[in-house]
Amino acid sequence: MMHKIAVIGLGKAGLPIAGVIADSGFEVIGIDIDEKKCNQINSGKNPIPDEKSLDELIKKHGGKSLIAASKYEYAKDCNFFIIIVPLFIDENHDPDFSIMENAFRNVGKILKKGDCVVLETTVPPQTTETIVRGWLEEESELKFGEFYLAYSPERIMTGYSISRLKEFPKVIGGVDEISGKMAFEIYRKFIPNIHLVSTARVAEFIKVIEGCYRDANIALANELFKIADEINVDFYEAREYANHQYCNIHLPSTGVGGHCIPYYPWFLIKEMEKIGKYDHCNLLRTSREINDQMKDYWAEEIILKCLQVDKSMKEIKICINGITYRKGVKELINSINLALVKLLIKKGLNVYVYDELFAREEIVEMGLKFIDPEDADIVFDSFDLVIK
Amino acid sequence: MMHKIAVIGLGKAGLPIAGVIADSGFEVIGIDIDEKKCNQINSGKNPIPDEKSLDELIKKHGGKSLIAASKYEYAKDCNFFIIIVPLFIDENHDPDFSIMENAFRNVGKILKKGDCVVLETTVPPQTTETIVRGWLEEESELKFGEFYLAYSPERIMTGYSISRLKEFPKVIGGVDEISGKMAFEIYRKFIPNIHLVSTARVAEFIKVIEGCYRDANIALANELFKIADEINVDFYEAREYANHQYCNIHLPSTGVGGHCIPYYPWFLIKEMEKIGKYDHCNLLRTSREINDQMKDYWAEEIILKCLQVDKSMKEIKICINGITYRKGVKELINSINLALVKLLIKKGLNVYVYDELFAREEIVEMGLKFIDPEDADIVFDSFDLVIK
Numbered sequence: 001m002m003h004k005i006a007v008i009g010l011g012k013a014g015l016p017i018a019g020v021i022a023d024s025g026f027e028v029i030g031i032d033i034d035e036k037k038c039n040q041i042n043s044g045k046n047p048i049p050d051e052k053s054l055d056e057l058i059k060k061h062g063g064k065s066l067i068a069a070s071k072y073e074y075a076k077d078c079n080f081f082i083i084i085v086p087l088f089i090d091e092n093h094d095p096d097f098s099i100m101e102n103a104f105r106n107v108g109k110i111l112k113k114g115d116c117v118v119l120e121t122t123v124p125p126q127t128t129e130t131i132v133r134g135w136l137e138e139e140s141e142l143k144f145g146e147f148y149l150a151y152s153p154e155r156i157m158t159g160y161s162i163s164r165l166k167e168f169p170k171v172i173g174g175v176d177e178i179s180g181k182m183a184f185e186i187y188r189k190f191i192p193n194i195h196l197v198s199t200a201r202v203a204e205f206i207k208v209i210e211g212c213y214r215d216a217n218i219a220l221a222n223e224l225f226k227i228a229d230e231i232n233v234d235f236y237e238a239r240e241y242a243n244h245q246y247c248n249i250h251l252p253s254t255g256v257g258g259h260c261i262p263y264y265p266w267f268l269i270k271e272m273e274k275i276g277k278y279d280h281c282n283l284l285r286t287s288r289e290i291n292d293q294m295k296d297y298w299a300e301e302i303i304l305k306c307l308q309v310d311k312s313m314k315e316i317k318i319c320i321n322g323i324t325y326r327k328g329v330k331e332l333i334n335s336i337n338l339a340l341v342k343l344l345i346k347k348g349l350n351v352y353v354y355d356e357l358f359a360r361e362e363i364v365e366m367g368l369k370f371i372d373p374e375d376a377d378i379v380f381d382s383f384d385l386v387i388k
Numbered sequence: 389m390m391h392k393i394a395v396i397g398l399g400k401a402g403l404p405i406a407g408v409i410a411d412s413g414f415e416v417i418g419i420d421i422d423e424k425k426c427n428q429i430n431s432g433k434n435p436i437p438d439e440k441s442l443d444e445l446i447k448k449h450g451g452k453s454l455i456a457a458s459k460y461e462y463a464k465d466c467n468f469f470i471i472i473v474p475l476f477i478d479e480n481h482d483p484d485f486s487i488m489e490n491a492f493r494n495v496g497k498i499l500k501k502g503d504c505v506v507l508e509t510t511v512p513p514q515t516t517e518t519i520v521r522g523w524l525e526e527e528s529e530l531k532f533g534e535f536y537l538a539y540s541p542e543r544i545m546t547g548y549s550i551s552r553l554k555e556f557p558k559v560i561g562g563v564d565e566i567s568g569k570m571a572f573e574i575y576r577k578f579i580p581n582i583h584l585v586s587t588a589r590v591a592e593f594i595k596v597i598e599g600c601y602r603d604a605n606i607a608l609a610n611e612l613f614k615i616a617d618e619i620n621v622d623f624y625e626a627r628e629y630a631n632h633q634y635c636n637i638h639l640p641s642t643g644v645g646g647h648c649i650p651y652y653p654w655f656l657i658k659e660m661e662k663i664g665k666y667d668h669c670n671l672l673r674t675s676r677e678i679n680d681q682m683k684d685y686w687a688e689e690i691i692l693k694c695l696q697v698d699k700s701m702k703e704i705k706i707c708i709n710g711i712t713y714r715k716g717v718k719e720l721i722n723s724i725n726l727a728l729v730k731l732l733i734k735k736g737l738n739v740y741v742y743d744e745l746f747a748r749e750e751i752v753e754m755g756l757k758f759i760d761p762e763d764a765d766i767v768f769d770s771f772d773l774v775i776k
Contacts, residue, residue, distance in 0.1 A: 125619055171629045197629060198622065205621045206630045209612050213635050216608045216671075223671045224597050227656050230665060231513055233593045234586065241559045241585060242594045247601050248636055268615050277618055279681075283604075283611045286674045293667075 108139025153207030211264030255336030257325030496527025541595030599652030643724030645713030
């Protein structure tokens with residue numbers, strides 16, 4: 001049987017995989033609520049400018065073997081569904097499943113006996129086998145077993161989406177054994193480096209602990225950076241020689257932003273707290289705290305620098321150079337650099353902003369003041385961590 | 389000028405470097421308080437059975453270009469001193485410098501104008517430039533500048549001492565620039581992969597943060613292992629697929645023992661606490677706590693297993709299989725496995741011990757009960773973390 005594949009969510013993670021699947025000879029229906037984006041794709045235009053490598057795939061397949069649509073009924077003939085929509089966490093660090101629930105309930109409405117559904121969004125372990133299964137059963141009026149359900153975490157990195165899909169190891173696991181095998185057999189047709197693991201839960205856990213590793217090691221780097229500064233040691237010199245095949249000390253930063261790493265540790269922390277295992281997540285919680293508090297550390301450093309300027313506080317022009325959550329990526333989601341700007345403004349300082357990825361007008365539209373770094377008294381380069 | 393080199397401390401770290409220096413064509417005087425060990429070395433016998441690779445070097449140079457002696461006066465003609473003696477931490481986690489102070493004061497007594505001294509023992513950053521310098525100045529009645537002082541951390545790994553010295557990158561830094569350059573020029577004659585860093589302090593910091601990296605990452609692995617167990621995920625399966633070029637989740641354990649990793653984070657924690665920067669060492673402290681508490685975690689797991697045995701508590705024979713601090717190394721210093729044995733005994737359990745590196749008599753001599761694992765009701769394999 002030839003599979004007709006639906007990809008639900010055509011964002012930075014979904015569109016690349018939709019393009020790769022189409023390029024592997026499948027018919028793909030992409031579903032996204034953004035009609036304008038769907039029209040772009042169908043006319044062969046890549047709507048994600050950060051992903052240059054997508055241009056060619058969308059040009060080749062958009063509107064042909066990859067058809068984008070904003071209504072789920074366009075996917076009703078599909079028998080393989082990949083869901084890759086955003087998941088946010090709320091102010092209590094609990095996951096907000098509303099977007100995902102909506103996607104699954106809509107898929108449930110068109111789900112047929114024998115269809116297979118794969119979730120790619122990073123979620124707390126056990127999500128696929130519990131609430132996702134429940135949404136699908138409720139809406140489809142099928143029992144799990146009549147449809148198949150698996151989990152395969154996306155491993156996207158903005159700007160490298162296609163090469164990551166083609167080269168980077170990817171795992172997939174089923175809610176039951178047959179679901180895992182079935183999903184694996186389809187995935188291997190478009191993902192060369194795919195590995196079947198024992199369960200969906202293991203696959204969910206794998207993705208989350210990767211993020212935890214990153215968060216904890218960035219926190220370690222931030223803590224060691226502060227200690228080095230305190231005892232007048234050049235952290236970067238020490239790091240260069242400390243690192244070798246058995247040691248991989250990360251780079252310090254203003255914190256950890258974006259839509260991945262700052263969320264994932266909470267998936268485990270919240271789960272452990274829920275069952276009263278508060279002592280099972282001390283390192284994850286401490287790492288989150290350290291990374292989130294780095295903006296306070298840098299605010300203090302900037303304020304100390306202000307004291308060296310022979311002007312009144314209101315006259316000192318402070319420039320935060322770089323406000324995106326990561327260097328070279330024009331995204332502000334959970335940007336600690338932007339949080340630092342707001343923190344300094346709240347403290348009553350005269351803060352301006354510069355970012356090579358944003359025009360003056362874009363910065364002004366955000367309600368911030370633009371400045372050329374050369375016109376500022378103090379410039380904090382938020383990626384190089386230098387205050388000049 | 390040809391250098392005559394003294395190596396103070398002929399233990400697991402000192403003797404290999406003394407052997408390597410002798411093998412590079414230098415005359416070496418090795419000083420160690422253990423006279424029996426000195427006699428062995430002088431008759432060409434390797435006193436460290438764990439270091440097979442040393443046999444040949446000691447046979448070739450012992451008693452010839454490498455002369456071991458228990459009195460410092462034998463080293464009075466040396467002009468280059470390498471100190472590599474143990475440093476312990478006391479019950480408050482403060483370093484106990486007594487052995488090191490004694491070594492430096494004795495070197496100070498024979499120190500001459502123009503001599504160079506290098507410390508290799510891992511120490512809290514700033515030790516070389518402050519207290520070590522002070523001891524030497526006091527005893528030698530020379531001013532720093534009349535003698536030279538540098539720091540180069542040993543990077544020994546038991547069982548691999550010679551290959552580590554020959555291949556592994558090593559750093560050296562001076563208390564002043566000229567000390568660093570002078571010590572570096574000598575070291576490069578017997579250590580091929582030596583790098584000069586800007587100061588002794590940076591070199592001290594480098595060694596300590598390597599240990600901190602290990603401790604924090606083992607703590608992370610232990611925490612993730614406990615979480616995985618709680619949600620019925622096979623940690624090892626998850627780890628296998630989570631690890632790739634950007635992710636290096638370590639192995640879980642019963643804790644961290646030995647004379648290195650459990651000490652080094654305290655060097656930084658204590659220093660930060662001393663200056664009131666309690667928030668600068670949260671991750672290091674949390675990591676220490678997690679690793680030290682793993683024995684309690686395993687004790688509980690073992691006790692839960694006891695409940696499944698249909699015998700009274702006193703009748704259940706528990707075997708801890710593996711009591712050394714690391715697999716394959718016959719050393720008990722800070723062994724968490726041994727601490728686990730004592731913890732279970734304290735809880736009133738009937739605990740026996742087996743270790744492939746120790747004979748029955750050796751175990752009995754420690755005041756512990758020996759058992760063949762086959763005769764026990766419950767066997768905890770402390771390296772594979774399996775309770776059978």
